[in-house]
Amino acid sequence: MSRDGITMWLTPFLARPIALIGLCVLLAMVIAAAFAPWLAPYDPYAIHPVSRLMPPDAVHWFGTDQFGRDTLSRAIYSARMALLIGAGVVLFALITGIPIGVFSALFPRLGHVLMRMVDVLMAFPSLLLALGLIVILGPSVANSIIAIGAGYMTTTTRIIYGLALRLRAETYVEASRSMGSGTGWLVVKHILPNLISPLLVQASFVFAFAQLGAASLDFLGLGAPPDIPSWGNMLAESRTFITRAPWLLFFPGMMIVLTAFSLNLVGDALRDRLDPRFRDVFSGEG
Amino acid sequence: MWSYALKRAGATLVTLWAASVIIFAFIHLIPGDPIYVLLGDTATPDQIDRLRHELGLDEPIVVQYLQWAGHALRGDLGQSIFFQAPVTRVIADGAETSILLATMTMVWVVLIGVPIGTIAAVRHGTWLDQGLSGVAMFFASVPTFWVGLYLILIFAATLGWLPSSGYPSIFEGGSGNLRYLLLPSLTLAAPNAALILRLTRASMLDVSREDYVRTARAKGIRPWQVVRRHILRNALLTVVSAFGFTFAALMSEAVVTETVFALPGIGRLVVQSILRRDYPVIQGIILVIVVLYLFINLIVDLAYRFLDPRVELQ
């Protein structure tokens, strides 16, 4: 990426220092996930019946759970699950959304039918859609990604469709002049490059929502298998001990909040710097 | 206006039809023969054949759909395997809790989201605005059940002011039982009020840049009147249109919230039915919620157009 390119992406964060903090928190998450075995002080699976439900102290900074497992280590390892789910859901939404959205905008007749089908999927509240899919597919990490992704694939497709329609109208003249070069060229040259920054905004929001969706599935016992460290699983287990061991409730929850909050900050900052023509497709999403 | 309403209602019906096909397909997509799923592994071949015929599963799939849809239109959503009772009855039993919970939540959402969003917009750019917007973003980033568990920890377990779980009907225990729904409704309201707050603030800022707001100021009316009569009123049009979206979010989060507070509502019923493999109930609840959601979207859309006089001519 050229120097100008880097400056362009950094300006939204320089203009708003708090968004820069968000970016740093996300970076910390990535580092935690990548270097979990080195960063975590203990084995996240190691059971120590002697030191069950220990409050935070110098040995166990975040305390221990009902099996004596170190909460800090589990929280660090959970970052892997969080990133996996977030990236998975974003990829799922983009891989399905970009072709459907762009295709529908370019070929209005079939596109109209396709978008009506997307509308039908939007008639299902997201978690309900996810639960239905989990019933069909069975609970697992991969299926969590598909189940949550299905809900955000619809909004993402709608956004891409709206943007592509506008871009098509703008480059219409140019396109008809260069009829010979065809639709593929139009997509590669005019539509996809212009989708990058709005989709980055959408990706941050979807990533944030995916954290909350995955946490809900884990909490209901329908997400990742219970022995896998994830913030949602940790919270689900903490429920029984909330008065005896409130730290089990606090730390994993804070990790989810920190992640989602940072992503929302970053998304907001990027959105505010977006070309005004593209900004209004995000209204109504908060 | 009326022709638009009819057109919009027609589109809703088409969507509903398509959604019903998906919901119908749901049971058939569950791995394994639905009969085994319904009867379990211990069924005899005789039982299986009988049930297959009773349910019409030996008919072509299109006939099966038409039979199912026909029954659904008459209010028959099949039999619950777990309860051995009509699904409609099972859902109706949970409806009181869920409807009251949703209503209380919406009251909180409006009472919290709109006024605080207004204050943030009026004090735009000050530390108060930044603080309120920050709090709103915090609650938009919090898992619903985490808020719920904290409310239980503070107000139920520690202070003992409010019950932490369950809900006895108000028809049996009087309206005092609404206190059982206080913490759940606040839990459910938190992310949605945050959303409405952010939306109110954003659309008020948009409106306040309009030329007609400057005209209103030029008239010499007080700033607060400008806000109330011109900015807030026009901004609320946008906020109203977001209520359909809010309803969907509320339905999703109700599933988790009702589970946290062990409320006998439809949301927890979904989760329990999944664990009990009571598929007809899951199917029935999804259908009911989709119908409700589409209906609410229709109403919100028509209300929006009714409130905006500009649409009349279009």
Add this chain to the structure above:
Amino acid sequence: MLSVRDLTVSIGSDAAPVDIVSGVSFDIGKGEILGLVGESGCGKSMTSLAVMGLLPQPGPRIRGGRIELVGADVTTLQPWQRVEAGHGRIAMIFQEPMTSLNPVRRIGDQIAEAVRVHDGLSGAAAWTRARELLEQVRIPDAALQLSAYPHQLSGGQRQRIMIAIALACRPQVLIADEPTTALDVTIQIQILGLLRDLCNRLDMSILFITHDMGVIAQLADRVAVMYGGRIVETADVATLFGEPRHHYTRGLMDCMPVRNLGARRLPTIAGQAPRPGTIRTGCVFAPRCVAAQDVCRTATPPRLALGEGHEALCAFPLDAGRPS
């Protein structure tokens, strides 16, 4: 009625302010129409908003000078504060009649709102007064139009509504910021006629802002020419058109289509209007001026008194009596 002295409006930080209006002074007498003319971006709209107390916040602010309305200092007061303090009455109409009315409220409500503030009337009495005002601005079927919404009216009618709202404030001074720019020519003539007529009948003063010298010639009693945030020449309308002394004024005149009938190309003033803050020394017009000398680029030009109410901000003014 209205007296503006050394008005300076700035944007940017307090440490490094950029003046978009600098040292503007003018007076408007009772029943007089002052035309404020200049290209877009010359600061004329900012001047009018500052005078009205409607500068957008956050944004430009008054950094210096004094605005007096019927003898009272109103420099820092917003319209509602002026009403509350009982100072002289001032009202404004804007360039965009299409967006200046609230789309979701009835015409009658929007006029009655101003009536309530300024006449203390309420309910039916306010609506009766609103109807009178609509008749005053010659809207047919006034009673019927009260319950119409803005989108049901044409641009010209909406501008009449805007005038009615302004009149509801019983103004002694009316500011009209390019009120006819967005309208068709025939409607434009009607609105100008209406303003002239109201000015005479109500003995109202008008500050009329425009970029159109033709409109100025029709309507104004006196003219102030604005360029780069400064008033560069002031004179009564006959003097200004007959004997412009500032080179910029002269340039504007030469560009008027009516003076170039039959010409193949309209003359233009070479160059572009300066962006605020780009010219810090000397005369703002020097880079485009045909008569500019070295001194023009280094020294602030003097404000020359050239006759009864005739001033020009120029070191080397055009000769008096030179035919234009």
